[in-house]
Amino acid sequence: MRWLWTAVAIGLWLLVVAAVAWSRARARRAAAARAGALSSGGNAVVVAFASQTGLAEELAWVTARSLSDAGTGARVVPLGEVDAAVLKTTNRLLVIASTTGEGDAPDSVSRFLRQTMAAPADLSGLSYGLLALGDHTYNDFCGFGRALDGWLQRSGAEPLFDRVEVDDGDAGAIRHWQHQLGLLIGSTVRPDWTPPVCDRWALVERRHLNPGSPGGEAWLLGFAPVGHQPTWVAGDIAEIGLPARADGTDPGSREYSVASLPRDGRADFIVRLMTRPDGSPGLASGWLTRELAVGAAIDMRIRANRSFHGPSPETPLILIGNGTGLAGLRVHWKARAGRPHGGVWLMFGERTRAHDAFLDDELQAALMARDLTRLDRVFSRDPGDGRYVQALIAEHADDLRAWVDRGAAIHVCGSLEGMSKGVQSALADALGGERLAQLTEAGRYRRDVY
Secondary structure (H helix, E strand, O other): OHHHHHHHHHHHHHHHHHHHHHHHHHHHHHHHHHHHHHOOOOOOEEEEEEOOOOHHHHHHHHHHHHHHHOOOOEEEEEHHHOOHHHHHOOOEEEEEEEOEOOOEOOHHHHHHHHHHOOOOOOOOOOEEEEEEEEOOOOOOOOHHHHHHHHHHHHOOOEEOOOOEEEEOOOHHHHHHHHHHHHHHHOOOOOOOOOOOOOEEEEEEEEEEOOOOOOOOOEEEEEEEEOOOOOOOOOOOEEEEEOOOOOOOOOOOEEEEEOOOOHHHOOEEEEEEOOEOOOOOEOHHHHHHHHHOOOOOEEEEEEEOOHHHOOOOOOOOEEEEEEHHHHHHHHHHHHHOOOOOOOOEEEEEEEOOHHHHOOOHHHHHHHHHOOOOOEEEEEEOOOOOOOOOHHHHHHHOHHHHHHHHHOOOEEEEEEOHHHHHHHHHHHHHHHHOHHHHHHHHHOOOEEEEEO
């Protein structure tokens, strides 16, 4: 009987592997079909994107569709899959490039940055336009977009128009990009692209996760869909629309990592209450954790974030993060719950074990069910500990290398300052800088940091 059940388990696992392979192949065929539908031969405009959270990719597709609707062929490609040889055969290039953190390039263009942008290339036959996405609250605003623009010009490429810089989704800058597209193709581009469609969601739970913590309050928020059946996958991001201010101005939206799956019947988030220098609550976090009534409805949409999607279930997965970054990690082990998988190892850091062991009951249950294979935590404010999550990487470097040797992917989620840089440095020490770069280029090292 034991052999029979073993055979059944192996058979089920092979079915899962086959289903995942078929699903990915279908997705690749669909993507190729979309690109082919927009393309019209060798004279098509190449629209390349460098995206960290999916926004640049979304704008690339909207740009290409606008060109196609106006009779100009366009082909969408990830910038990370482009090299100098491809650029030399391209006549017109439009690039939508995000900057992540303090002037960094998105992880998906690591190979392009390291190999193609390492030195100027002969691109004298290329004309290009560049839309740079950034956030002025970081020191090196649009740093990667500006660096890419400089490299293209040093390589002899000719700008079609001045670089367009977008500060935190500024609608005016997007309209300027549309205007430049119209001049480029000699045709009218729709004056305002259709804004993203938001759905209605109702707040159904708000739970304080760390009462008594020496750090900021962290809350688990659950929203149920109202009149619709949304779909998303682990790694996707939600844009939550904020209410208009008292003066009538629109504060826009805020992005949060989704911590649940559609089968949970709701979208969960972990939100930390931020405070301004004067002690007043932050605009978005204060509204979500203080003012919004349970049962009240909001506008929200969930956007694909392919740069943080997980690998196939049979691939071992190492999850590393701190604080509210647990949201973006939680959904990845939930995606494997109740099915055969290659292992999930969570390394997590917070302030105190007594107050900040977020979702401890759930974590222990996941360990018991083998949805989580291993859990290591540190608490920086506890006497006798005082470590940050990157210390776990150095402490367990041999085990980490063994997981990576058998094909593990690494996902990092949490704070940009301190944590992500410390983790990056610790991983480089444990694995070697060259190997970490190879993992990045292969899509086996992915980050969702903020």
